[in-house]
Amino acid sequence: MKINNYYQKTAKYSLWIGGFLCTAGIILFAVNLFNIVKEDLNGTLISIFMMSATLITVGIINRNRSIEVIVEESEHQSEYHKENEFIMMKMTSSVFHIAFYTPSGYMTHEMKGFKMNWIHWLIPKSIQTFMKKEWIIADHSGYKLGYVSQSYGLYPPVKIYDGERDLIGEIRESKSLVGIKGSILDQEGNSLSDFDLGSLLYDYKLHSLDHTFWCHYREGWLPLEWGKRFKDVNQDTLVISPNLPDNKKLIVHAFAGYMLYRKSS
DSSP: OOOHHHHHHHHHHHHHHHHHHHHHHHHHHHHTTTTTTOOOOOHHHHHHHHHHHHHHHHHHHHHHHHHOOOOOSSSOOOOOOGGGGGEEEEOOOOOOEEEEEEESBBEEEEEEEEEEEGGGGSSSSHHHHOOOOEEEEEEEEEOOEEEEEEEOOSSOOOEEEEESOOOEEEEEEEOOOSSSSEEEETSSSEEEEEEEEEOSSSOOOOOEOOOOOEEEEEEOOHHHHHHHTTSSSSHHHHOOTTTOOOHHHHHHHHHHHHHHHHHHH
16 A cells, blocks of 8 residues: 555545534534524534634645655565565554555555454543553555554553464563653563663664664654655654564564554553
């Protein structure tokens, strides 16, 4: 999937919700105009129309982006295991959903909720934090690369499985009043990496215990060439060591995706 499809889907969602709110606002305006309800609805109407206008504007901008952005055609779709530079794009969804794109504008894989349905729209994020969570990591064709799961409670260990559902790693946080600290363990409970990321999660690097570079996550402006296809001012980027074996690469993607979830929750 190209980045154009991302902009197109985002535009449809924004325009649909914006149109729905606009229709609801018109109905409430009529109710208010004819005094069907005695309460003053002016404040509510202003809020609804402002949200509607914002969403419709965003929808139009993204629709134009889907047309204007040029992604060079390639005979071979970008492959997850062959790439080491990614832009992480948040997808509109009832649960956390992130797509990984190459700088050339192709999606390689995504991390999305195992079960996504409308009921999650009604559950506040503050409550979802304590709920059991499970995500799938799948490539652009839908092939399942791995699974990520977290049990009930406030940030219990995050277990990472390969595509065969075999445990390959675990993210275990330490209790800390400041920032996010903890360790990444292998399937046998041996420590692979320690992390101390601070609280803002704007820029961090991950290394193994022997100081081998694993990855670098950063939120910020993109190189000019990348910015031709990714138009938002601030973007989440991930650079992974090309020397990592497949299991560790999957752990890194799961770690980066989970930390972005923590950042947005």
